[in-house]
Amino acid sequence: MAQSIQETQEELIEEFGLFDDWADKYEYLIDLGKKLPNLSEVFKTEENVIKGCQSRVWLHAEKQGDQIVFEADSEAVIVKGMISMLIRVLSHHTAEEIIQADLYFIDQIGMSQHLAQTRSNGLLSMVKQMKNYALAFSAK
Amino acid sequence: MTLDIHKIRADFPVLDQQVNGSSLIYFDNAATTQKPKSVIDALSHYYASDNANIHRGLHALAERATNAYELTRTKIKEFINAPSSDQIILTAGTTGSINLVAQTFGRANFSKGDKILISNLEHHSNIVPWQMIAEEKGAIIEVIPVDERGVLDLAAFRNLLDASVKLVAVNHVSNAIGTINPIAEMIQLAHAHGAKVMIDGAQSIAHLDIDVQALDIDFFAFSAHKLFGPTGVGVLYGKRELLESMPPYQGGGEMIKEVSFEGTTYNELPYKFEAGTPNIADVIALSAAIDYVNALSKEALFTQELALLAYATEQLSTIPGLRIIGTAPDKIAVISFVIDGIHPQDLGVLLDKFGIAIRTGHHCVQPLMKRFGLPGTCRASFAFYNTLEEIDLFVKALRRSINMLQ
Structure with missing residues (x-):
């Protein structure tokens, strides 16, 4: 049995708890971004682009059994790091679990500024889009 | 100094x-400049001491507010060396000023096949208003190219100029890369072909000396907030004969002389283009920004x-x-x-x-x-x-x- 969305969030909070200053935190985030596998070019379509981000962000979702699997990519590595965490938390869960998920870890690890509603930031749209996929799949 | x-x-x-x-x-x-304390104080002083609607009230506050508001207009006139204060139209910003010209001058003067020249350096605010009126009127937008350095290609500009060009709309300075365009020369060239010129001065107003008469500019627009003043205030300067020939922009209070259900006569410059209660406090605070720059x-x-x-x-x-x-x-x-x-x-x-x-x-x-x-x-x-x-x-x-x- 895979771990729950809550368990993964707790795990991330613990990992980020190890860092004293912002630079270490961001270096870790950048590292996560670099390690996230690039999205296959076939999925980097105009349809998969998340609007409202300063860098281009692509999100692809598919259903495997009763679970939804997300893959995503971005031109900006910090965004990619954030995406990597979102995938780790939400991917391989059921539509119902994803729709219900309260993503409190972002605030707890001190990254809530990345959810700010400025035009330059697409993370909020990213979360919304992941939930939209879940809604769409559960309606099918 | x-x-x-x-x-x-x-x-x-x-x-x-x-x-x-x-x-x-x-x-x-x-993007925006910071504000000196004198500007911030002018804003709070206005609301704490003088707040009133302008131009119509007979009472003391209305008179103080009106005088302070009109004093800003005079200071703007001096700051850009306009011939008179009634050629200074107060708007909501550079974008507002450009839209005003597009919807009045453009509406009255563009017809099918007329050309509007803009440049490859323009901010979306100096592109989209022209596209909107061009689409409505069947006018054509052509673009002056830039070279690798971000310098406008004047030879190409000369080639684009002909009798069908009604307006050249370019920025004085590029917001993205800082290029100062040779507007004096461009205005001369445009005028030689009978075209009018609108200069987007958003990025030049705080960083270059502006003399609208020496440059022979037809329309000049800028925003107060890029001149150490408040947001929500813009300026449109225009040559008198152009402003007078243009139809009004928005309808409402202030811009009218007489209203009846049979028809309305419009107010004189600059009020013809200033419908509704304006942004009084911010306009007054712009005075303090101009004083600050002049003093230094x-x-x-x-x-x-x-x-x-x-x-x-x-x-x-x-x-x-x-x-x-x-x-x-x-x-x-x-x-x-x-x-x-x-x-x-x-x-x-x-x-x-x-x-x-x-x-x-x-x-x-x-x-x-x-x-x-x-x-x-x-x-x-x-x-x-x-x-x-x-x-x-x-x-x-x-x-x-x-x-x-x-």
Whole structure:
């Protein structure tokens, strides 16, 4: 049995708890971004682009059994790091679990500024889009 | 006159703060400038002492507010050397001023097949209003190209000019890359072909001397907030015969002479174009911004800014993989740059952690970014209250950020 969305969030909070200053935190985030596998070019379509981000962000979702699997990519590595965490938390869960998920870890690890509603930031749209996929799949 | 930067910085309360644990370094002056205390005080003084609607009340407050409001108009007239105050139309901003000209001058003068020339350097605000009226009128928009340095191609401009060109709308200075356009020469050329010229002065008003008469400008637009004044106030200057021949823009109070259900006669300049209760407080506070700049001497301010530009250009050029976008010989203190293999957004995020405010992205000039084949750039834009020490800290933080990202 895979771990729950809550368990993964707790795990991330613990990992980020190890860092004293912002630079270490961001270096870790950048590292996560670099390690996230690039999205296959076939999925980097105009349809998969998340609007409202300063860098281009692509999100692809598919259903495997009763679970939804997300893959995503971005031109900006910090965004990619954030995406990597979102995938780790939400991917391989059921539509119902994803729709219900309260993503409190972002605030707890001190990254809530990345959810700010400025035009330059697409993370909020990213979360919304992941939930939209879940809604769409559960309606099918 | 040399500037006492330390003393000047003390006039801008916002500069004295910590951001993410470091002293704020504000290098986003092309987006908006900071406000001296005198501007902030003028705003609160107005609401605390003089608040009234203007132009109609007979009471003491209405008179004080009206006088202060009209005094700003006179100061603007002097600041850009307009022939008279009634050619100064107060709007909501540069965007508002350009839309006004598009919807009045454009509506009255453009017909099918007429040409509007804009440039590849334009901000979306000096593109979209023309597209909207061009579509309605069947007019055609043509674009003056720029070269690799970000300099307008004047030979191409000459070739584009013919009798079908009704208007040339270009910025004085590029917001994204800082190019100063040779508007004196362009205006002469345009006039020789019978075209009128609208200059978007959003980026030049605080950084260059403006004399609308010497330059023979037909329309000039700028925003108060880029001149150390409040947001929500803009200016449109126009030649008298043009403004008088233009139909009104929005209908409402203030812009009328007489209203009946059979028809309405319109007020005179400038009120014909100022429907409704205006942004009184912010207009009045703009006076204080103009006084502030005048008291320091524009000469001295511009000299300081050019010193910042030269030093920052030199320092940034020492960073491996950094490429400055926009290398025109005539520039204001704006530097756009990209770094090999690094997305501008990542640099913007990390520099903010160092307390440094720059702008990243397409800067509302997507056609220009396309011209350079870039999704966006990082842009550092300076004002006279910035220092060489801040540039040193910026370059240091930039090197550190690049290391983190590579």
